[in-house]
Amino acid sequence: MSDFDLAEHPHRRYNPLTGEWVLVSPHRAKRPWQGQQEEQSCEERPAYDPVCYLCPTNTRANGEQNPDYESTYVFDNDFGALQADAPEGAYVVSNLIRAESERGICRVICFSPRHDLTLADMEVQDIRKVVDLWQQEYAGLGSRDFINYVQIFENKGSIMGCSNPHPHGQIWAQSTVPVEPAKETKQQSLYFEQHQRSLLADYLALELESRERVVAENGHFVALVPFWAVWPFETIVISKRHFQHIGQMTEEEKGDFSQIIKSVTAAYDRVFGISFPYSSGIHQSPTDGQEYPGWHFHMHFYPPLLRSATVKKFMVGYEMMGNPQRDITPEAAADMLRSLVR
Amino acid sequence: MSDFDLAEHPHRRYNPLTGEWVLVSPHRAKRPWQGQQEEQSCEERPAYDPVCYLCPTNTRANGEQNPDYESTYVFDNDFGALQADAPEGAYVVSNLIRAESERGICRVICFSPRHDLTLADMEVQDIRKVVDLWQQEYAGLGSRDFINYVQIFENKGSIMGCSNPHPHGQIWAQSTVPVEPAKETKQQSLYFEQHQRSLLADYLALELESRERVVAENGHFVALVPFWAVWPFETIVISKRHFQHIGQMTEEEKGDFSQIIKSVTAAYDRVFGISFPYSSGIHQSPTDGQEYPGWHFHMHFYPPLLRSATVKKFMVGYEMMGNPQRDITPEAAADMLRSLVR
Numbered sequence: 001m002s003d004f005d006l007a008e009h010p011h012r013r014y015n016p017l018t019g020e021w022v023l024v025s026p027h028r029a030k031r032p033w034q035g036q037q038e039e040q041s042c043e044e045r046p047a048y049d050p051v052c053y054l055c056p057t058n059t060r061a062n063g064e065q066n067p068d069y070e071s072t073y074v075f076d077n078d079f080g081a082l083q084a085d086a087p088e089g090a091y092v093v094s095n096l097i098r099a100e101s102e103r104g105i106c107r108v109i110c111f112s113p114r115h116d117l118t119l120a121d122m123e124v125q126d127i128r129k130v131v132d133l134w135q136q137e138y139a140g141l142g143s144r145d146f147i148n149y150v151q152i153f154e155n156k157g158s159i160m161g162c163s164n165p166h167p168h169g170q171i172w173a174q175s176t177v178p179v180e181p182a183k184e185t186k187q188q189s190l191y192f193e194q195h196q197r198s199l200l201a202d203y204l205a206l207e208l209e210s211r212e213r214v215v216a217e218n219g220h221f222v223a224l225v226p227f228w229a230v231w232p233f234e235t236i237v238i239s240k241r242h243f244q245h246i247g248q249m250t251e252e253e254k255g256d257f258s259q260i261i262k263s264v265t266a267a268y269d270r271v272f273g274i275s276f277p278y279s280s281g282i283h284q285s286p287t288d289g290q291e292y293p294g295w296h297f298h299m300h301f302y303p304p305l306l307r308s309a310t311v312k313k314f315m316v317g318y319e320m321m322g323n324p325q326r327d328i329t330p331e332a333a334a335d336m337l338r339s340l341v342r
Numbered sequence: 343m344s345d346f347d348l349a350e351h352p353h354r355r356y357n358p359l360t361g362e363w364v365l366v367s368p369h370r371a372k373r374p375w376q377g378q379q380e381e382q383s384c385e386e387r388p389a390y391d392p393v394c395y396l397c398p399t400n401t402r403a404n405g406e407q408n409p410d411y412e413s414t415y416v417f418d419n420d421f422g423a424l425q426a427d428a429p430e431g432a433y434v435v436s437n438l439i440r441a442e443s444e445r446g447i448c449r450v451i452c453f454s455p456r457h458d459l460t461l462a463d464m465e466v467q468d469i470r471k472v473v474d475l476w477q478q479e480y481a482g483l484g485s486r487d488f489i490n491y492v493q494i495f496e497n498k499g500s501i502m503g504c505s506n507p508h509p510h511g512q513i514w515a516q517s518t519v520p521v522e523p524a525k526e527t528k529q530q531s532l533y534f535e536q537h538q539r540s541l542l543a544d545y546l547a548l549e550l551e552s553r554e555r556v557v558a559e560n561g562h563f564v565a566l567v568p569f570w571a572v573w574p575f576e577t578i579v580i581s582k583r584h585f586q587h588i589g590q591m592t593e594e595e596k597g598d599f600s601q602i603i604k605s606v607t608a609a610y611d612r613v614f615g616i617s618f619p620y621s622s623g624i625h626q627s628p629t630d631g632q633e634y635p636g637w638h639f640h641m642h643f644y645p646p647l648l649r650s651a652t653v654k655k656f657m658v659g660y661e662m663m664g665n666p667q668r669d670i671t672p673e674a675a676a677d678m679l680r681s682l683v684r
């Protein structure tokens with residue numbers, strides 16, 4: 001018998017979705033912190049801000065005026081990192097110096113006309129409108145012949161590089177499959193070939209048995225802290241049914257998906273009693289027309305805070321050069337989050 | 343002929359060291375920034391700080407007293423993420439839920455007794471003492487039977503999670519090879535098998551021909567912005583001679599390595615006229631007793647700043663869920679850095 005204890009001793013955990021590992025140092029949560037503290041913005045936001053370029057009826061940088069929208073609103077990013085009309089081409093000096101042109105479309109989605117809300121504050125029926133729009137955008141962008149992958153994501157909070165507090169997310173849709181979904185494509189396909197089952201469905205069954213890391217559950221979705229979580233309060237939302245992308249979501253599933261997003265984001269806000277920053281994103285199958293029977297729809301939440309509203313986890317020297325590392329265990333984080341779900 | 347222009351159009355670049363890609367959006371450097379700004383600490387630091395736990399003669403958290411050291415000083419991290427005596431063991435529920443105990447040693451290296459210096463301010467002969475110590479530590483830690491990889495790194499600046507401004511770095515040495523060096527091991531080994539030459543030596547030859555991305559050079563080392571750089575002012579220092587690890591560095595090479603570290607870090611400080619934050623780290627062959635003929639010693643510098651002393655590049659939503667992304671081109675960054683090398 002070994003004395004090895006996940007809650008006590010340094011260890012590595014395997015992430016079957018990416019094939020990579022995370023270093024966990026549970027004992028380290030005790031170290032004192034004298035480093036950088038984030039500023040906490042306690043400003044009250046107005047429901048409408050005349051200088052916000054995302055509020056209804058206001059004018060954006062490029063001179064366009066937003067409509068007086070009443071639920072969601074989507075438009076092309078005025079400063080998109082990708083462009084639909086980038087000329088095709090490549091720059092190849094040798095196999096060591098290689099670049100390829102990349103085409104794409106960047107979209108901005110306002111979640112609500114209200115400047116002062118976040119997903120966590122919104123009614124489930126209003127989040128549902130965001131989910132509906134994600135579904136439409138995935139279908140619309142994905143059907144373009146030069147778009148082979150659609151990344152839906154949100155940066156929430158200035159600590160996550162979000163430059164406008166108006167509730168909004170983004171979509172970057174592009175010709176090639178980015179690094180992270182490419183890893184997940186490979187791992188899920190391998191697993192499916194070997195087992196004729198979905199990797200995440202099998203994983204979810206194990207988690208629903210032990211319930212150690214489950215945070216919230218409804219008819220069609222489960223939110224949990226994955227065994228291999230990197231960020232302190234990282235969660236993953238997994239659909240109970242095995243399907244590949246949001247285009248396949250039923251009406252009922254869309255309702256439950258909206259509800260579990262509300263549960264997770266509202267629980268986050270209760271962790272430190274502040275509007276909890278995070279980056280979130282949906283991972284789903286590429287839109288290149290191929291079949292991806294192994295792909296299983298899911299959404300990641302990566303919140304940076306660790307100890308308090310002002311102390312975050314720094315992914316720096318060792319993490320950049322070596323390996324992602326975390327202090328508190330996923331089990332401890334799940335316990336805390338679960339107790340905060342209403 | 344294609345109109346595709348690396349300096350104008352969105353594109354992907356291939357990183358042969360990791361096998362991954364980076365998205366480059368040169369046109370995007372123009373977008374306005376209304377997001378988070380870092381605080382700039384302009385405090386003058388004293389040469390000796392009585393409450394600093396790294397200054398000579400002061401007492402650390404665990405009650406130990408630092409010696410009155412005159413050049414460098416190394417000790418075991420009082421709150422190490424790894425422990426030498428962690429019990430061996432594994433936790434395996436299935437191939438989807440797997441953890442393994444990990445043993446290791448975490449060390450802290452004070453670069454100088456002077457609280458008010460950084461590597462950029464130090465004399466080359468004093469940086470040389472740090473290099474000597476890295477060499478000793480790599481040999482000493484690497485010779486322990488449970489240490490198979492030694493990660494030497496520095497977090498500089500509070501924005502990089504550094505909790506004490508006293509000039510210092512760290513070493514995390516452990517039983518398994520972390521994710522990033524594992525990727526580089528694989529890629530360099532493959533290349534060596536195919537070509538019987540070092541990937542980085544071949545790459546360096548191309549860069550020395552064009553000089554487009556070269557920042558500094560001396561007899562034995564070159565500093566350059568790699569073609570596939572992710573961070574705005576990222577650089578890599580590559581040895582001209584192909585060797586695997588710092589243990590093989592000659593006296594002359596150690597002198598030149600110290601000198602080029604000074605050149606790079608001092609140039610960084612001139613970019614925005616402030617002490618430039620970064621995480622740096624040395625990548626070299628594992629210490630597991632195997633031969634790694636493809637491994638080529640190098641050092642990475644990853645600085646987070648993008649536009650000014652207070653605006654950093656956020657690696658968030660798209661970058662976390664999809665792919666690393668950068669705005670200014672590596673060529674533009676190299677031009678700027680090169681002009682700041684004295």
Ligand SMILES: O=P(O)(O)O[C@H]1O[C@H](CO)[C@@H](O)[C@H](O)[C@H]1O
Nearest residue numbers: 313314316317318319503504505
């Ligand atoms: O060990 P330190 O300096 O207290 O901690 C810093 O560097 C470590 C290694 O990169 C990180 O894990 C921590 O998040 C960071 O705050």
Ligand SMILES: O=P(O)(O)O[C@H]1O[C@H](CO)[C@@H](O)[C@H](O)[C@H]1O
Nearest residue numbers: 161162163655656658659660661
């Ligand atoms: O597009 P935004 O919100 O201006 O920018 C933010 O999100 C992008 C996508 O994750 C990042 O590349 C930027 O660094 C970040 O500041």
